[in-house]
Amino acid sequence: MKIEIWSDIMCPFCYIGKHNFEQALEKLPFKNEVEVEWKSFQLDPSLDAVKTQNTIEYFKEKKGFPADQAAQMIGQVAQMGKGVGIDFNFEKALIINTFTAHKLLHLAKKYSKSSEMEEALFKAHFIDGKNVGDIDELVTLAENSGIDKEEARQVLTSDGLNYEISQDIQEAKNNGISSVPFFVLNGKYAVSGAQPAEVFADALQQTYKETVSPFKDLSQGGASCDTDGCSV
Incomplete structure (x- = not known):
């Protein structure tokens, strides 16, 4: 069973959603039969690639929120984070x-470390206050995750994975995905937002059940034959 997850590193609800999803998956007996693929999404592709802003500045300048309203919103998200064990440091x-940063996520797929890298980037951004647009910071994260640092630097300073990122973003548009996190379960069902672990668990169980037994028998029985013979 395959789960595709669109997210952005600067999205706090993506971080919360990741924790809730993984908590739900960990308790399910078929967890080892689930393949998770992280897909790229950019909430604000217009952001500068060099100049940073703090969160309050961003909400004021980009969203037009007064500083006190922005602070209140951030406080509410921080409380949500605490509920799942994330100590946001906005x-x-x-x-x-x-x-x-999304290039590093795509490189991590080669090493089968996408989920670990997603977690490392969220932590670097939301908790440690690292600049996830800085090449040196990203190379350090790669090395700490067991990814060759020279390969990481080469990927991060080239256009090699630009197409893959753009494809993820275009696929999201084609499927009408306009907000993240967004979870697609086996190409059939969708779960949007940072849902509670219970919602993820129910959705995963339903999808898995239909994956194992894809046909719903609408008949009331009838004459048939199987490998052991025929019956009426």
Whole structure:
């Protein structure tokens, strides 16, 4: 069973949704039969790739929110984070274009470390206050995750994975995905937003059940034959 997840590193609900999804999956007996693929999405591709902003500045300048309203919203998200064990540090978070960071996520697929890298990037951005647009910071994250640092630097400073990122973004548009996190379960069902673990668990179980037994028998029995013979 395959789960595709569109998310952006600067999205706090994506971080919360990841934790809730993984908590639900961990308790299911078929967890080892689930393939998770992280897909790229950019909430604000217009952000500068070099200059950073703090979270309050970003909400004021880009969204037009007064500082006190922005602070209230951030406080509410921080409380949601605490409920799932995430200690958001919005005062340190640096807002920047995330395209380069998405290259690292795509490189991590080669090493089968997509989920680990997603977690490392969320932590770097939301908790440690790292600049996830900075090449040196990203190379360090790659090395800490067991990814060759020279390969990481080459990928991050070239256009090699730009197409893959653009394809993810275009696929989201083609499927009408305009907000993240967005989970697609086996190409059939969708779960949007940072849902509680229970919602993810129910959706995963339903999808798995239909994957194992794809046909719903609408008949009331009838004459048939199988490998052991025929019956009426």
